[in-house]
Amino acid sequence: MRPRILIVDDEPQIHRFLAPALTAAGYDPLRADDGASGLKGIAVWSPDAVVLDLGLPDMDGKAVLEQARAFYDGPIIILSARDREIEKIDSLDRGANDYVEKPFGVGELLARLRVALRQRQRFPGGETVIRAGGVEIDLERRLVRRDGEIVKVSPREYDLLSRLAQGHGKVLTHKELLVSVWGPAHVHDTQYLRVFIGQLRQKLETDPAHPKLILTEAGVGYRFYSP
Known part of the structure; x- marks a missing residue:
């Protein structure tokens, strides 16, 4: 079964860019255009990983991150144009696994996804x-x-x-x-x-x-x- 990756971003061009790249890399891309639908998608689809933009139209991505962490333990990679160091630190402190700045190369994002997914598969919890x-x-x-x-x-x-x-x-x-x-x-x-x-x-x-x-x-x- 192809790993499902939920992209939560309000920019149509990001979805147009990422969907075929993720498909070609062996993933099943899922789409959400705002924070509310992103949270719903995480709850309903239980994706293998989430790529989350911080600048969403209805709520800040960090609020989505915090709410998602109440019920979702999969990898969440932040994707954002906010390049200030404090934004990275705050997102990671709130539970993100990684942070990729816009503009970004698809190769970099795919590499971060592979690492996050590989680690989750190898260490599902309870290891000694x-x-x-x-x-x-x-x-x-x-x-x-x-x-x-x-x-x-x-x-x-x-x-x-x-x-x-x-x-x-x-x-x-x-x-x-x-x-x-x-x-x-x-x-x-x-x-x-x-x-x-x-x-x-x-x-x-x-x-x-x-x-x-x-x-x-x-x-x-x-x-x-x-x-």
């Missing part, structure tokens, strides 16, 4: 061991291994790594990581993140200067890449 290349994170035992050898990590390093890993490719913002690992009082302490991310890279990456496991989203946060 997460593997990425030679790194293995045992969530029950709170153990980290690299190439079969146990890696010594501090409790805080483990909490940060496990939070990233359980994101399964989703961009996690600085705020989200700081609140979940250090608590609300440290929401602005991004230096903590830089230090601990650097320590984890030294322990887990083959080349810490060119990481392939813990990736930086400049100005926004980090994501855990599991190929």
Whole structure:
């Protein structure tokens, strides 16, 4: 069965552009032209992923995102002309999996969709061991291994790594990581993140200067890449 992708956008040209591209890539495109019909489509069709514009005629896309997250756990990729960093961060904090700016290349959007769908298929929930290349994170035992050898990590390093890993490719913002690992009082302490991310890279990456496991989203946060 072809994965169903719901496009929620009020621009007809976006649908004309994306529908054939998604079809050619093996997807079944679905259409919604405003926020209300988008929410209805998510509830009725249960799409495999949603591509959501922020600038909708009847309601802000971030409101759609928040309401959808009350009943939908599939990937939601934001598609928007709002290129300010704060918009990306706010959308991700509200539950988006990724963010693509307009104008965009269809190849980039398809790549983001493939990553989001692949991660959801591999990790439907309730997993106890997460593997990425030679790194293995045992969530029950709170153990980290690299190439079969146990890696010594501090409790805080483990909490940060496990939070990233359980994101399964989703961009996690600085705020989200700081609140979940250090608590609300440290929401602005991004230096903590830089230090601990650097320590984890030294322990887990083959080349810490060119990481392939813990990736930086400049100005926004980090994501855990599991190929």
